[in-house]
Amino acid sequence: MSADVEFFRRLVLERSGLSLGVDKDYLLHSRLTPLMREEGLATIDDVFSRIRADPRGLLAQRGVDAMATHESFFFRDTTPFDQLRDVLLPALVARCAATRSLRIWSAACSSGQEPYSIAMLLLEERRLMPDWKIEIVATDMSEPILTRARRGRYSDFEAARGLSEARRTRWMRREGSEWTVAPEVRALVDFRAHNLMDGTAGMGRFDLIFCRNVLIYFEQSQKRWALQRLAEVLAPEGALVMGSAETVVGLDSAFVPAMGLRGVFVQR
Numbered sequence: 056m057s058a059d060v061e062f063f064r065r066l067v068l069e070r071s072g073l074s075l076g077v078d079k080d081y082l083l084h085s086r087l088t089p090l091m092r093e094e095g096l097a098t099i100d101d102v103f104s105r106i107r108a109d110p111r112g113l114l115a116q117r118g119v120d121a122m123a124t125h126e127s128f129f130f131r132d133t134t135p136f137d138q139l140r141d142v143l144l145p146a147l148v149a150r151c152a153a154t155r156s157l158r159i160w161s162a163a164c165s166s167g168q169e170p171y172s173i174a175m176l177l178l179e180e181r182r183l184m185p186d187w188k189i190e191i192v193a194t195d196m197s198e199p200i201l202t203r204a205r206r207g208r209y210s211d212f213e214a215a216r217g218l219s220e221a222r223r224t225r226w227m228r229r230e231g232s233e234w235t236v237a238p239e240v241r242a243l244v245d246f247r248a249h250n251l252m253d254g255t256a257g258m259g260r261f262d263l264i265f266c267r268n269v270l271i272y273f274e275q276s277q278k279r280w281a282l283q284r285l286a287e288v289l290a291p292e293g294a295l296v297m298g299s300a301e302t303v304v305g306l307d308s309a310f311v312p313a314m315g316l317r318g319v320f321v322q323r
């Protein structure tokens with residue numbers, strides 16, 4: 056393995072927490088090939104050496120971004136959203152009644168389907184908190200994916216993935232060949248650039264955090280560190296929702312599984 060490739064692996068780990076073991080060589084090549092072509096470079100090795108020569112440059116940033124998986128869809132895995140509607144939200148409404156405000160963080164939100172799904176669900180349950188201040192902060196480390204998320208425009212395939220026809224009709228508008236998220240849904244979501252490896256200073260306090268399908272790519276120590284930072288901005292009785300294949304068990308982290316709920320964790 057060349058020193059330039061190893062340098063890139065370390066850069067990705069430091070900047071994003073993503074762990075690229077040697078078994079991920081195919082990923083390095085397939086994800087960096089478009090970048091190579093756009094830059095007019097002859098080989099992938101040229102990409103690695105250019106990144107090493109200028110690790111703070113745009114190519115390095117785009118290379119790190121390219122290694123992330125951006126796969127997402129509306130109401131992904133269904134259960135977390137059913138649990139939000141049936142268990143987490145009623146508890147939050149009872150707990151936050153004094154302030155009549157709710158702050159939710161969708162950390163690593165990719166192209167926006169996760170925060171928009173949360174917003175749709177909260178609007179469907181609006182009667183529980185009619186005049187409350189609701190804020191969904193949605194963050195990702197990748198600027199290009201955030202630009203997509205902010206636009207809130209989805210293809211037929213994306214708009215059909217996870218959204219029932221009833222929800223699509225209620226919360227999306229047909230615009231040309233695409234579907235656009237309705238203004239009242241978009242109004243609840245505030246998209247911001249944020250890297251989980253930079254900690255959580257300045258993020259404020261959240262009642263609920265969704266951090267799904269991202270820590271699974273992190274090395275254990277990075278994962279533990281990131282979880283600790285999330286715990287610091289989560290309200291004491293708040294909850295963390297993770298992906299269906301993710302857990303904090305065995306990590307000695309600040310969280311323990313919430314009894315009777317799948318993929319939900321509370322402070323130890």
Ligand SMILES: C[S@@+](CC[C@H](N)C(=O)[O-])C[C@H]1O[C@@H](n2cnc3c(N)ncnc32)[C@H](O)[C@@H]1O
Pocket residue numbers: 070071072073123124125126127128131162163164165166169194195196197200249250251252266267268269298
């Ligand atoms: C697979 S998507 C998950 C999207 C959504 N949470 C879901 O479950 O459908 C993972 C996202 O994590 C982002 N990501 C990866 N490392 C990150 C980091 N260190 N900080 C913030 N976002 C990160 C990627 O850019 C990508 O958009």
